[in-house]
């Protein structure tokens with residue numbers, strides 16, 4: 673039976689973070705092609721927003737919640753990341769991988785920026801029927817602050833707590849978690865405290881690498897490991913080979 677995995681495609685690798693919603697179609701096509709060549713793994717895909725969501729969310733200060741002045745930001749931000757989601761789904765389907773987009777705005781609610789509900793049964797049934805669910809970071813309605821931005825990393829942490837998967841991998845634009853330019857092969861809560869993990873050099877409302885590590889460390893604390901690696905090593909991760917990146921562990 674195929675291994676069930678969660679694969680995150682970082683927003684930085686599927687968009688040009690310098691442009692305003694500039695989808696990197698070539699990169700997405702190449703990743704879809706990599707995925708289509710594997711029969712031993714079945715992925716649940718989660719992607720970030722990159723330049724299709726972060727600039728919009730920042731402009732409408734949605735990370736600070738909703739008020740009378742920024743309600744238009746819901747549509748604008750969701751629409752931008754929705755365009756990116758369509759591009760990922762279309763590329764997968766063009767490569768022969770049957771897939772469909774699942775949008776957190778429609779499926780989830782949050783409280784103070786943290787997910788409190790997400791019916792994962794739809795994701796499970798899609799997987800059971802051989803259809804790849806493609807989720808993403810999104811604007812989500814929030815019981816306390818009106819709305820918030822939920823990162824793809826938080827989505828991973830939530831669904832991995834509900835759906836049993838064999839492996840979790842995050843493809844990004846750096847080789848892993850770095851210290852003095854070198855990849856740290858493995859980190860846990862204790863060792864991460866000693867590292868200088870910063871946000872992101874691009875517009876990012878969800879904490880960049882710092883936010884990512886914090887989500888993955890809480891997942892690791894519950895016994896679920898994950899890997900961060902450079903996007904060029906995605907094939908290695910899919911095949912279960914050494915990916916040269918960082919393993920986030922307990």
Ligand SMILES: Nc1ncnc2c1ncn2[C@@H]1O[C@H](COP(=O)(O)OP(=O)(O)OP(=O)(O)O)[C@@H](O)[C@H]1O
Nearest residue numbers: 682683684720721844849850869870872873880881
């Ligand atoms: N210690 C560190 N090691 C590696 N990268 C770091 C570190 N500190 C900060 N960073 C920054 O984090 C960035 C990666 O995080 P970023 O959130 O941009 O990734 P992403 O894969 O695009 O994810 P997302 O889709 O959530 O935006 C790197 O490009 C780098 O600039």
Ligand SMILES: C=C(C)CCOP(=O)(O)O
Nearest residue numbers: 720721725809823824878
């Ligand atoms: C900015 C939006 C809409 C989602 C952010 O998700 P991330 O790129 O995974 O942090």
